[in-house]
Amino acid sequence: MSATSGTPRARRPLRRALVAFIATLGLAAAAATVATVPANASAPTTPTGWSQVFLDDFNGSAGTGVNTSNWQYDTGTSYPGGAANWGTGEVETMTSSTNNVALDGSGNLLITPRRDASGNWTSGRIETTRTDFQPPAGGKLRVEARIQMPNVTGTAAQGYWPAFWMLGSPFRGNYQNWPSVGELDIMENVQGLNTTWATVHCGTNPGGPCNETTGLGNSTSCPNTTCQSGFHTYTMEWDRSVSPEAIRFYVDGVNYQTVTSSQVDATTWSNATNHGFFVILNVAMGGGFPGAFGGGPYSTTEPGHSMAVDYVQVLQASGSSSGGGTTPPPSGNRDAYSAIQAESYDSQSGTTAETTTDTGGGQDIGYVANGDWALYKGVNFGSTAATQFNARVASGAASGVSGLVEVRLDSRSNAPIGSFAVGNTGGWQTWQTIPANISGVTGTHDVYLTFTSGQSADFVNVNWFDFGH
Structure with missing residues (x-):
């Protein structure tokens, strides 16, 4: 995402039932556009040698917004003072409305593009309040989410651009220093294609060592079920325990893209990675990436198809002489x-x-x-x-x-x-x-x-x- 270019859980108490019921009525149209969403699959058990540093399982009452301790909403058509149309030419206005960003009551987050009677699009974009996600020296960072892309294909999907990605922390508050501060696209999809793209953006734009605005990317189809018809797990693993340093991308555990520090000069790599990152979830409409595959949105594009996110988690492993990870000691704070x-x-x-x-x-x-x-x-x-x-x-x-x-x-x-x-x-x-x-x-x-x-x-x-x- 180039920065420039069901049934509510029974745990809901009676004191919230009326509010949740009313909210659910407003959410029904969004929920109906998602293919059968299974009961939420909680984040997997933390593997040996890793520690969990962030988790949102999106449990909550249907029709409620995200936990603002974990996430902040991006609204409008740009960052304050940043490039117009989020720098990509997309056409929607991002909102914090539960009409666009809401929990479904079954352990999933729904981000839903809408179109009003005048043809204006709205959608949702959230990013973690934390900006410090990075591997320790000699260690690893793993960022993953279980996602079902908007279940829409063909002409009805033209213009859809769902994404799960990260930006370097120096971008927050500056909004003019892309792509030098680094961008890690863990999952991008356009036009309802059965394809996920993973990309590293860095260096200068246009061109430069990272071939901007294209970046250093690769794509693959989703295993077993299509990206649109089922949930898949999208993962980025940033490994500082090896030389050269490597950033690997996976779908359902299959590694299909790896970028290493040896692919660019040392200054470019340092500028792009020597800091924390924050995580972003959004569904854009239109812009440069869909434009490369036929454009949109058009009058035939169907609004109301949600990207469903079951969980987002961040894991960290510290370095060791063997290159493996061990849980870092508590800080005693x-x-x-x-x-x-x-x-x-x-x-x-x-x-x-x-x-x-x-x-x-x-x-x-x-x-x-x-x-x-x-x-x-x-x-x-x-x-x-x-x-x-x-x-x-x-x-x-x-x-x-x-x-x-x-x-x-x-x-x-x-x-x-x-x-x-x-x-x-x-x-x-x-x-x-x-x-x-x-x-x-x-x-x-x-x-x-x-x-x-x-x-x-x-x-x-x-x-x-x-x-x-």
């Missing part, structure tokens, strides 16, 4: 014995930050149900073992609905070191501090709060937690 605000998580799945009326104000994490979790990196317990866990919780769960708040160290798959059960406390903002005994803990660890229940309904909100001796 949190004090176990001071209140850790629940909404200050490093990563999470299934929760939503909301305003709290508890003493001190701020936010809590809410809508927490079975299988949800939150990660807090680098919690320092010191040399004297912590044996107590305290959490500030509230619940308006229905009669008979309860669950466990669990503490796990360093991996969600490790056994809990302690837990407590919680049910209705008198309301979703009726707070109690509940203690629990834990196995003695010293040193510095990543702390996971995990939530387990025999029911699918939401059962707890969490404001803060801490540990004691």
